[in-house]
Amino acid sequence: MSFALLSALWLGILTSISPCPLATNVAAISFIGKNITCPYKTVLSGFIYTFGRILSYVLLGMVIVAGLLSVPSIAGFLQHYMNLIMGPLLIIIGVILLEIIKLNFSAGVAGTGFQDKVKESGLIGALLLGVIFALSFCPISAALFFGSLISLSVEHNSKVLMPLIYGVGTGLPVVLFAVIIAFSVNSVGKAYNCLVKFEFWMRKITGIVFILAGIYFTATHLFGLSL
Numbered sequence: 001m002s003f004a005l006l007s008a009l010w011l012g013i014l015t016s017i018s019p020c021p022l023a024t025n026v027a028a029i030s031f032i033g034k035n036i037t038c039p040y041k042t043v044l045s046g047f048i049y050t051f052g053r054i055l056s057y058v059l060l061g062m063v064i065v066a067g068l069l070s071v072p073s074i075a076g077f078l079q080h081y082m083n084l085i086m087g088p089l090l091i092i093i094g095v096i097l098l099e100i101i102k103l104n105f106s107a108g109v110a111g112t113g114f115q116d117k118v119k120e121s122g123l124i125g126a127l128l129l130g131v132i133f134a135l136s137f138c139p140i141s142a143a144l145f146f147g148s149l150i151s152l153s154v155e156h157n158s159k160v161l162m163p164l165i166y167g168v169g170t171g172l173p174v175v176l177f178a179v180i181i182a183f184s185v186n187s188v189g190k191a192y193n194c195l196v197k198f199e200f201w202m203r204k205i206t207g208i209v210f211i212l213a214g215i216y217f218t219a220t221h222l223f224g225l226s227l
Contacts, residue, residue, distance in 0.1 A: 004152055008162045011144050011152075012057075012169020014206060017199040020138035025174045026192060028129050029181055039182035045126040046178020052130020053174070054167030057145070060135070061163025064146075065153045082155055087218030089147060090210045096143045097207030134170070140203070148210075 015021060029046055069075045078085075095101050137145065145166070153162040173195065180187050219225040 004156050004158075004162070005165050008149060008152060008165040009169040010206075011148050012166040013172055014169075014199070014202060015141045015144045015166075016170040016173045017195050018138065018140045018144075018203065019196070019199070021133075021141050021170070022173070022192070022195060022199065024133050024136065026177050028133060029174060029178050041123075042182035043175075043178050045123055046175050046182075048123050049126040049130040049178075050171030050174045052127040052132075053134040053170055054130075054164065055127075056131045056134035057167035057170065058160060058163045061145075061150065061153055061166070062159045064150055065159045065163075068150075068154055069157065069159075078154055082151075083217060083221040086151065086155075087214045087216070087222055089151060090214030090217060092214075093143045093147045094207040094210030094214060096139060097203050097210065102139075134167075 016025060028049060029042075068078065149162060149166050153159065156162065177191065180191050
């Protein structure tokens with residue numbers, strides 16, 4: 001279980017530092033913090049924005065996992081065939097992380113006009129903005145959440161804890177940028193570039209690990225080979 005929790009945390013961190021969510025998070029925190037003269041309030045807005053993201057992931061994960069497990073036929077199917085499904089699923093997610101297959105879509109849940117109004121609402125706006133942006137999925141974040149996190153949650157029958165840990169993972173880089181913006185605006189660009197480079201290599205490594213794990217699951221559970 002502890003390994004599963006660490007996996008959920010890592011999936012959240014990787015989601016948050018992926019190009020699309022990372023740019024969105026930095027833009028959101030920058031916008032929220034630019035009219036706040038007190039640095040500590042900027043950091044507080046970062047925490048509240050992060051809480052909004054966590055809230056979205058917990059509620060969404062809870063609804064999806066509870067829905068899957070509440071239907072006897074689906075629950076029975078997943079209990080019997082989850083190990084068979086995991087192999088191909090991990091391979092597909094690994095291929096997406098390595099961008100061997102490139103998907104182009106973005107699922108936004110609100111128009112820019114509504115987002116601008118939310119941004120101007122202070123700390124309450126930070127909370128709502130976190131909720132909104134958490135639900136704006138890009139290909140990589142969608143693959144990590146719906147493919148990996150939900151599968152992990154179903155496998156461990158975790159409706160709340162796994163999504164919660166995942167949400168905390170997505171919030172860690174956000175809080176880091178809130179602190180940087182509050183106390184050293186000039187360092188934002190350097191930190192952003194460092195995270196972009198870090199994300200590139202970590203995403204590649206994670207993609208390779210997913211593919212190897214997928215091959216192992218497929219060989220052992222689908223084809224019955226002993227490795």
